[in-house]
Amino acid sequence: MRCVRCPLTIFQNDFLQIIDIFGVQVKRNFACSTCKTHRLYFDPYWSISIPIPVRENEEVVTLEECLKKFLTPEAEFYCGVCKVERNSIPCMTIEKLPAVLVIRLEQAVLDEPTWQPKKLNTPVKFPLVELDMAPFTNNNIPGNSYQYNLYGISQHVGETPDEGYYVSYCKHPFSNHWHCYDAYAE
Numbered sequence: 001m002r003c004v005r006c007p008l009t010i011f012q013n014d015f016l017q018i019i020d021i022f023g024v025q026v027k028r029n030f031a032c033s034t035c036k037t038h039r040l041y042f043d044p045y046w047s048i049s050i051p052i053p054v055r056e057n058e059e060v061v062t063l064e065e066c067l068k069k070f071l072t073p074e075a076e077f078y079c080g081v082c083k084v085e086r087n088s089i090p091c092m093t094i095e096k097l098p099a100v101l102v103i104r105l106e107q108a109v110l111d112e113p114t115w116q117p118k119k120l121n122t123p124v125k126f127p128l129v130e131l132d133m134a135p136f137t138n139n140n141i142p143g144n145s146y147q148y149n150l151y152g153i154s155q156h157v158g159e160t161p162d163e164g165y166y167v168s169y170c171k172h173p174f175s176n177h178w179h180c181y182d183a184y185a186e
């Protein structure tokens with residue numbers, strides 16, 4: 001699972017094992033609607049932060065819907081041929097998956113009328129086993145594993161993004177029982 005064609009190689013050899021364990025690479029392909037010029041970016045991440053689609057009445061969304069939204073953002077890019085910023089929806093795919101995939105749900109958002117931070121309470125449904133990442137990747141990458149089993153969750157508890165605390169749930173590697181950790185230190 002070594003990345004050979006990407007900016008992840010900016011890291012030195014000492015980091016290659018960490019890249020194998022946690023490194024994600026996302027490809028963004030912008031196309032200028034006027035001159036049709038393409039511009040490619042390869043973005044490295046240690047974890048991916050994915051948006052939660054906002055639904056009425058805090059209807060349940062799936063993790064797959066969040067991943068789809070993450071890969072179809074509206075974004076601006078500078079077209080070097082037209083010499084202007086263009087609005088575009090880039091074609092995005094995950095080019096490299098790690099051994100351990102860390103996904104962060106973006107619960108903290110800006111409330112548009114007030115531009116104050118607020119917390120989304122939209123329930124997100126996710127599989128405990130066999131999360132299939134193949135639909136979100138360039139699935140011709142040798143060595144990539146596309147299926148993930150969940151073994152840990154860190155959950156924010158609190159009314160707003162600025163207050164509260166975190167509770168974690170972890171699956172024991174031998175008993176397969178889930179444990180809740182909500183101890184705190186003062």
Ligand SMILES: [Zn+2]
Binds near residue numbers: 035036080081082083
């Ligand atoms: Zn252009």
